[in-house]
């Protein structure tokens with residue numbers, strides 16, 4: 001009881017090292033858990049507050065506040081997007097990575113998105129530098145900091161996946177989802193990421209068949225759609241660029257004729 005195993009987690013379809021788990025991050029025996037801290041970085045001071053910062057400081061014990069105070073000596077605030085590492089004291093993990101997520105009031109800006117991304121990147125970098133192999137994240141900024149959950153989930157999944165691709169030393173990253181709404185948002189972000197990866201692979205395969213002169217009837221249909229030829233639009237030069245060819249409307253026209261995608265010989269650019 002109270003012990004979470006990998007069998008309880010849902011792996012990402014694009015990298016099984018990234019997993020989703022619903023539960024309380026303070027219960028996890030892992031190399032490092034991430035705390036969504038505030039910029040004072042001394043722990044939440046509101047008694048019985050429901051934030052993750054309060055849960056982590058409560059269960060780690062007062063020594064954690066003392067270490068945070070030492071780390072923050074001479075520094076009033078921790079900049080948003082940065083991260084610091086401490087020991088974990090009474091918690092079953094080895095380290096705590098403290099990061100300050102962006103606070104959202106009004107519309108999300110590109111700067112907010114970049115700061116949230118850097119929270120994930122900086123925590124993972126600190127984990128690697130400190131010999132951690134397993135890292136567990138909460139959904140940073142989506143509680144009282146009000147980052148819209150769906151967007152935050154997409155950013156988290158994208159950043160973690162990108163980091164894992166270059167860092168084999170990290171063997172498992174668990175996204176800890178505290179409630180079912182958060183769990184659903186992260187599951188949707190993983191599904192969207194897989195759909196995007198499949199779309200990219202399908203296009204690569206299509207380009208390869210064009211290069212090899214091996215387009216199928218299905219390819220012709222999808223190329224017509226991609227190029228909007230069926231709607232009488234001029235074929236794009238993107239296709240040529242992706243094939244590494246000189247991108248001019250004439251070349252695009254000639255290629256589509258050759259592939260049998262464009263079957264009428266009428267000049268599609270009469271205004272030229």
Ligand code: ADP
Nearest residue numbers: 024025036051052055138141142143144145178
């Ligand atoms: P922020 O200020 O970054 O928004 P919050 O603590 O308000 O931080 O919430 C961040 C996320 O952490 C929310 O999804 C919240 O439900 C979740 N959370 C709160 N307590 C825990 C916990 N013990 N374990 C895991 N996640 C938690």
